[in-house]
Amino acid sequence: MQLRNIDIRELEKIHIGHKCIKFILRGSFSRLFLMEYSGDQYALKVKRFNVQRACEKLNFNRFSLLKLVKKMIKEAKILQQLHHRNISSIRGYSYWIAKDDKGKDFFHVHIGFPFYEKGDLTNLPYRQSEAEITDYLVQILKGLYYIHEKNIIHRNLIPHHIFRTKEGNQIVLKIGDFGS
Numbered sequence: 001m002q003l004r005n006i007d008i009r010e011l012e013k014i015h016i017g018h019k020c021i022k023f024i025l026r027g028s029f030s031r032l033f034l035m036e037y038s039g040d041q042y043a044l045k046v047k048r049f050n051v052q053r054a055c056e057k058l059n060f061n062r063f064s065l066l067k068l069v070k071k072m073i074k075e076a077k078i079l080q081q082l083h084h085r086n087i088s089s090i091r092g093y094s095y096w097i098a099k100d101d102k103g104k105d106f107f108h109v110h111i112g113f114p115f116y117e118k119g120d121l122t123n124l125p126y127r128q129s130e131a132e133i134t135d136y137l138v139q140i141l142k143g144l145y146y147i148h149e150k151n152i153i154h155r156n157l158i159p160h161h162i163f164r165t166k167e168g169n170q171i172v173l174k175i176g177d178f179g180s
C-alpha cells in the first residue's frame, strides 16, 4: 500500500518485526505513522529528502547540506537529553542515506515516540473548564521551566505541538516538536 509516498511495507522491512498499523497524519516536514512492536504501540515520525535536489537548491554546498541534516536530527538529539513529565519523550532514532528504486539518493530520518493518543491542543473534545485550563497552563509552564533551566528554548510553541495523553486518570500534556 502506498501512502503519501511512503510505503507501509517498506517501513515494516526497515523495522523488522514491527507492524505499521496506520498512517496518522502529515506534519510540516514529516509523516507520522502508528506502529506496534511486541504489543506496544508507538508513533514513528518519518522524514526524508532527495539529496541531489537539496544540493541543487543549496547550490551543491556540502556545508549547507550538512546543516540541513543536522537540523533534521536536532529534534531527536535534544529530546534524548530531556526527561520530564511534560516534555515528549523519545524511544529512539536512526538516519541513513539509501537509493530509491530509481537510483536516487534519499536521506532518511526515523524517530520513535510514545503515541499520544489524545492528539494535541488543537483538537480538544469539549469546552474545557477553568480548572482544566489552569491545570494545562501549570503543566506547560513546568515543561518550559525545565527546558529553560537546561538552556533550551522551544521556538515554536503552538497548540499543534502540545500533545495530550492519559496517565492513570489524569490528562498529561507533553510539549513536542523540538525541530525548529
Ligand SMILES: Nc1ncnc2c1ncn2[C@@H]1O[C@H](COP(=O)(O)OP(=O)(O)O)[C@@H](O)[C@H]1O
Binding pocket: 025, 026, 027, 028, 029, 030, 031, 032, 043, 113, 114, 115, 116, 117, 119, 120, 160, 161, 163, 176, 177, 179
Ligand atoms: N507522538 C505523537 N503522538 C500523537 N500525535 C503526534 C505525535 N507526534 C506528533 N503528533 C501529531 O502530529 C502533528 C505533527 O507532528 P510534529 O512533531 O509537529 O511534526 P513536524 O516536525 O512535521 O511539524 C502534531 O501536531 C500532532 O498532532
Ligand SMILES: [Mg+2]
Binding pocket: 027, 028, 160, 161, 177
Ligand atoms: Mg510541527
